[in-house]
Structure formats: structure tokens, C-alpha cells
Amino acid sequence: MKKELTCIVCPLGCSLEIEIGEDIIVKGNKCEKGKNYAIEEIKNPKRILTTTIKIKNGKYKVIPVKTTAPIPKEYIFPLLEKLSEIEISAPVPIGYKVLENIFQLSIDVITTRPMETKENTRKTKETKKST
């Protein structure tokens, strides 16, 4: 089987041609890093997932989250599905664990910002006004 990929290791963006047989043969790469990238992309492509989840009583209705490490691509949509059913409550700090050890990968899903409650946001505004 043949596959084409664009290398993203550096701005050069080499067009890679990959032959997948017993061995993986990479052509078009100008350096060793490109070869490693192609092999990893074929064998086990991984991505960090970032999305939002619902939050109760927060300053906003949703809060951004991420996986703590790249996850295999095939887990992206199942994880999105799972996260769409979750709702947390404000206040939460940054780095708060929303899900632990997803798909037994030793990877968590954490918040990427803190979020105050609605009431608290209002309060800080009023304090500012009085000073």
C-alpha cells in the first residue's frame, strides 16, 4: 500500500511517499526526523484533543479542556462523545481533572483555564467600582 503525507516536523514541509509492506519505506524526506515522523504517523498517529465541556454556574457556559498527552487518532471521536455528556460545576481551577486514565492510556482530560462562578465574577466587578 502507498500513502502520501506532508511532513510537519519543520517548515520545509517535505512531501513524503510511504510504501507500507513488511517494512515501511519512506521517500521524499530530506532528513531522519522526516522518516521517523512518517513511520509514527503510519503505525500510531496521535493527536492532542482540545474541546469544551459544559460547566454549571460558571462565568461562561463552557470551559476548555485538553488531553494531557497526544492520544491515538481513533480515540478522538469516542472521547468527544464521552465529553459531550459531562458537566462540571464552577468554580474550578486550571488543570482540574475532568476524566482520569481515559481508555486505560494513562492520559487525563484537564481544564485549561480556571473558572469563577457567575456570582463571584459579579462581586469582583463591584469591588472594583467602589475603589
Next chain:
Amino acid sequence: MQKEVDIVIIGGGPAGLSASISSAEKGKSILILERNEELGGVLNQCIHPGFGLIYFKEELTGPEYAYRFIKEIEKYPNIEVWLETMVVDITNEKEITAINKDGIWEIKTKAIIFSTGCRERTRGNLQIPGTRPAGIYTAGTAQRLVNIEGYLPGEKILILGSGDIGLIMARRLKWEGAEVIGVIEKLPYPGGLTRNLVQCLEDYNIPLYLKHTVVEILGKDRVEGVYIAPVDDYGNPIMDNKRFIECDTLLLSVGLIPENDLLENINIPLDPRTQGPYVDQYLSTLKEGIFSCGNSLLVNDLVDYVTLQGILAGKSAVRYINNEINIEKRAHIEIDGNLRLVVPQYLSYPILEDITFYFRVKEPQKSAILTLKDNDKRIKEWRFPVVKPAEMIVIKVKPEFLRDMENPKFSMEG
């Protein structure tokens, strides 16, 4: 109401945040004026990873990157932050008029740092013919709706323009369950970074139509579809080959405009190439005591560069107040060949430190050579295996190469 501080920073995004820290370190009193309800600027809605690889040497999301600076400024009692505050006027005497819930403020200051960022080009800028239905958004507005407000702007989406925000939104909307029909780009090459093309479009088989544009928008109350057409080598649409694409939403990712209306009010000259002010290596505009950094200086592709510009502008403002900047003469830097823009555009002598130059090119080019000349005498060369319009070129030059130049010029040849 009156207020007096050493330095006013207009805009509390990544440029303003880092400028506030680098100037507060030297003990000056700093006031950040931010029109939004929180600090961080556009980073708050950029929830994807890819930030900080240069500055922090690790990969962060936008909100995480902003949070590091927001936490840091809490340590400085000499930094004051006014949120939901809009600057409406500036005078030549550095008097700022700002409005917030408390009323109208007259603020006196010794130095001003502009870190006002960009606004997005809209349908009005492009003048796309057709009706005016709901469902037409700039990519950044859609990004805010999805990532902060929690709304999905549509279900069947076409994106015009292959800038980074458009590419990021293609993947984001796909993840949220929308159908993303494709990305249309007028130019023969994509506008965004390669990694975004790969990870946002190729990963999800979202097609990219190069040398195409939207020629008409249809729909009464809501977008019902658009006509797209290929363009010729001059960018003119070939109407005979137009075809209909059904969609309920059109996102525009067609470029950013640095926000410098306030500078124009006090006649600070803007560079038509960057749409930001002309600056020297201190990031000082041609009016002393007024500095510029971040996306209002030039559209950056990485926030890391924005941070570095903010740090420099903050330090320079402090040096200006302390009378440590004594300019004997100034030389204008020319550009030539494949170079589209350079920042800084001026050298102020004497030059005491390394200077970072930022460039963008007009066309993609392989094995490019960037040359620094003075009166056509070659001073130094830099070689690049490939250069692209979407990716800024950043070089650091030592003072000895820039000494006593009369007509400094950078050019890029093949």
C-alpha cells in the same frame, strides 16, 4: 475623573501582558486598559494547542499560555488592570481619554504602549455580492461562539480563506458535529501553517480548493448556499465555471487588520505594508514615548513572537522614561526582491544590542538567500531552504553588522 501613571498599556492580550511585566520589573507604575471583560485577548478563544513552543519550550493551549502571564502580573502591586475599559482618544501630550462603567477618565502618562491587536477582515472588506442572510461569520467570531459562549454557528459549513483561524475552525466544527464542506482559497498556495493544513484538513479529508473564490451568497433569512468559481492568474473569477455549493454557514478567514485608528488620530505614520506604525529597534513609533508591539505592530503567526515584542516594548518604555535612549540619527531600512515587509523599519543610532528583524515574503520560494546591504555593499547573508508567505522569517543581527549604515537594505533573491 483623573489618573496619572508612568506607563499606560492599551490592550491586555499577550503583547500587553508581557509588556506590563517587563516594565513593572523596573518599578514603574503601570496601567493596563482592556476593553474585554478579562485579560488574555484572543488567546482565551484559541483553545487548541501549539502555543509556547519557542518561548516556554513546551506546547500549551491559548488559555494556558495567557494564564501564565495573568498569574505573573498578580505578583506586581505596581500593575493596575482596568477591564471593560475602552480608550477613545489620545492627544499629542500623551493624555488618554478612556471610558468604563465608572465614567470618563482623563489619564496622564509618560509613555504609552500600543498592544491593541487586530480585527478581522469581513464580508464588507471583500464586497462579495448577494443577499444579506444570517449565517455569515468571520472565523474568529465563530471561534468565540463555539469555544467561549458554547454555541454552534451552523451545521453545514463552507470556509473562505485558508488562514490559520479558518483551518483551526474547520477541525473544531468537525469535532462539534458540523459538516465542513471545504476551504476555498483565492491564492495558488494556502495561507496557514503547514501543521494546520495537515492536522486540521488532511486528517479529516476536508478538501482545500486553491485558486477559487466565493462569487455570490444566496439565501433569504439564512444562508442557503454560495456560488464559487475558479480564478485566473490575476485573481479574477472565471464566471463561466461557477458552481453552486449548498451550505447554511459561510466562515470568512480572509486576513487581519492591525487596529491602529488611535495612532492615526495623532498622525503617527503607518507602514502600508504592515498596516502597523513604523518603528525602530526599540519598537518606538516615530513619535517618542509611544511604542507598539504584537499584532497591532505586524500580524504575527506565533504568539511567542508577540510576547518577545511585548517584553522589548516594555523595557524600551522604561528606558525612554529614564532618559536612557539617546538617538543621534536614524536610517530607514529598505526591502527588495521577494520581501513583502520588515519590522523594524528604522535603525536608531547608536546601536548597542542585537536586533531581531521580522520579515514576510511575497511568494513561496525554495533555496532563498536573504542579504543585508549598505549602499549595495553586501554585509551579511542568511540562507533558507524554503520560505512561505504564511511563515514569518525571524533573524537576530549583531550590532557590528549594522554599524554606521547609510542606506541599509534587505533583499531576497533566489
